[in-house]
Amino acid sequence: MHILIIALGSRGDVQPYVALGKGLKEAGHVVRLITYKNFEMLVSSCGLEFWPVKGNVQEIIESKEMRELLEKGNFLAITSRTAKEAQRTTINLAEEGLAACQGIDLLIAGIGGLYLAISLAEKLALPLIQAYVVPFTATKAFPGVLFPQSLSKLGGAVNRLSHHLIRQILWQGFRTADNLARQQVLDLPTAPFWGPYNSPSLHNSPILYGLSSSVIPKPSDWDGNTHVTGYWFLDSASDWTPSSALMEFLQNGSPPVYIGFGSMSNRKPEETADLVLQALARTQQRAILLSGWDGLRAENLPDTVFIVDSVPHSWLFPRVAAIVHHGGAGTTAASLRAGVPSIVIPFFGDQTFWGQRVAELGVGPAPIPRKLLTVERLAQAIQQAVSDRTMRQRAANLGAKIQAEDGIANAVAVVKEIEKRGLVNR
Incomplete structure (x- = not known):
């Protein structure tokens, strides 16, 4: 046809x-x-x-x-x-x-x-x-x-x-x-x-x-x-390879937290980056930050944080400890398949639905609406996602089911x- x-x-x-x-x-x-x-x-x-x-x-x-x-x-x-x-x-x-x-x-x-x-x-x-x-x-x-x-x-x-x-x-x-x-x-x-x-x-x-x-x-x-x-997953091309700097970062420490908001914009990306860095410092977590379309950047990044423009979710997500994202349908699907906890920061639309679903499934904390995001709330969610063994096991079990489909x-x-x-x- x-x-x-x-x-x-x-x-x-x-x-x-x-x-x-x-x-x-x-x-x-x-x-x-x-x-x-x-x-x-x-x-x-x-x-x-x-x-x-x-x-x-x-x-x-x-x-x-x-x-x-x-x-x-x-x-x-x-x-x-x-x-x-x-x-x-x-x-x-x-x-x-x-x-x-x-x-x-x-x-x-x-x-x-x-x-x-x-x-x-x-x-x-x-x-x-x-x-x-x-x-x-x-x-x-x-x-x-x-x-x-x-x-x-x-x-x-x-x-x-x-x-x-x-x-x-x-x-x-x-x-x-x-x-x-x-x-x-x-x-x-x-x-x-x-x-x-x-x-x-x-x-x-x-x-x-x-x-x-x-x-x-x-x-x-x-x-x-x-x-x-x-x-319906579109995995990265077989010839895709990560940069040597990214591989070195992943190999030289504990699995990091991924933080990225996809196509969602921030009028003040520097303030968002500062909020994220403060939450990471409180939890003492390494992280990979997605710069995003409007250039989420932070000057003088600590060596515990690595910033990327774009990395295939199918490659990166299984290698991280938790995934902080906006709750888009595609990103949620990729994070669930990876078998690690998700922290959803919904901006609008169906993103809140996916954040609530993640929480109901027990594979992530309760969603935090973007307009209510604070250093304290993000730090608490990250700490729960990386330390709650029951949540992490549920996420791994769900990931295995999705991978089998x-x-x-x-x-x-x-x-x-x-x-x-x-x-x-x-």
């Missing part, structure tokens, strides 16, 4: 879909992936056809306005800002999406590309597989990822309602951009006011979740067409099954 994957967002959002595409390619399919221009190397290095669209999430996140919004953690304001950017780029995205569909038999998209994918599927009568890395299907089992998990005490009906509310928050923010694309490019009627979630293109279509059932067990009210496959192979098998059942017109 010829498959088009639509993957929009930050690197953490895009990378699981590149991994899935690579697995589909290795299974004999021709895979094209449409995403932003700055991910060309990531996509092409895996042998996938790269189809670029305008936009650069890194530049958006590094803007002054977005930095301030991320620091406040207001998801509605962040969604509104993102929706404005979507309106600016929607015509190009729809035009390129339509062109990229030439010769395609099957569409795959997650939350970032869902609305465009539904429109393209309707326009071209193509089958569409929804593929998510965060829970997006309504369930009574737990609240939606933007709500406190304590909401569960109000009952399953409230849990289910919370998922529908999240869908509406996302849809209403992007509805104007979607309508522009449908009217000006695709010659389609506008989608229903409450969203295209009942589109015929989604009927009887499989839903894939790149999640481990050891982390998020499949809820009993998700039907047989919904598959929790295991994570093959999420990509399971997802590829679902795709193969729908092809076998003749649900793809070729």
Whole structure:
């Protein structure tokens, strides 16, 4: 089959879909992936056809306005800002999406590309597989990822309602951009006011979740067409090698703590670095600091701290004592697979959900929201993560379970099954 994957967002959002595409390619399919221009190397290095669209999430996140919004953690304001950017780029995205569909038999998209994918599927009568890395299907089992998990005490009906509310928050923010694309490019009627979630293109279509059932067990009210496959990991290339300085640092002392916040911005990176260094001094821990997009730096670093720009999580995480991160879905998955405790510092969105899940699983301390992060709180969390033997054993056991899974192979098998059942017109 010829498959088009639509993957929009930050690197953490895009990378699981590149991994899935690579697995589909290795299974004999021709895979094209449409995403932003700055991910060309990531996509092409895996042998996938790269189809670029305008936009650069890194530049958006590094803007002054977005930095301030991320620091406040207001998801509605962040969604509104993102929706404005979507309106600016929607015509190009729809035009390129339509062109990229030439010769395609099957569409795959997650939350970032869902609305465009539904429109393209309707326009071209193509089958569409929804593929998510965060829970997006309504369930009574737990609240939606933007709500406190304590909401569960109000009952399953409230849990289910919370998922529908999240869908509406996302849809209403992007509805104007979607309508522009449908009217000006695709010659389609506008989608229903409450969203295209009942589109015929989604009927009887499989839903894939790149999640481990050891982390998020499949809820009993998700039907047989919904598959929790295991994570979709994209491991580092076999020819990747660490710098000699990094290897020397790792070998000349106890396992360090990793501290990095991925694509999350800080308006005052120097102050963040100072907070982190004070917490490390209190706990007497060695550490590897990720500089991040906006240049998290600290002058006159002690010799117990090593700063890096980028290191593959799959290589580094198993070599550290604990992982301090922002709670993005991809980073959380990589840290859980490594089998070491996580300390989650959520900034916004689903990051709090993953931090709470880490704590519920007993593989990390309670999450510390970024705006509440202090030297004392971080030091306490680090001390607990490196010294709590029960927590460390739970983390190791969970890591072993995740390592034994093959999420990509399971997802590829679902795709193969729908092809076998003749649900793809070729």
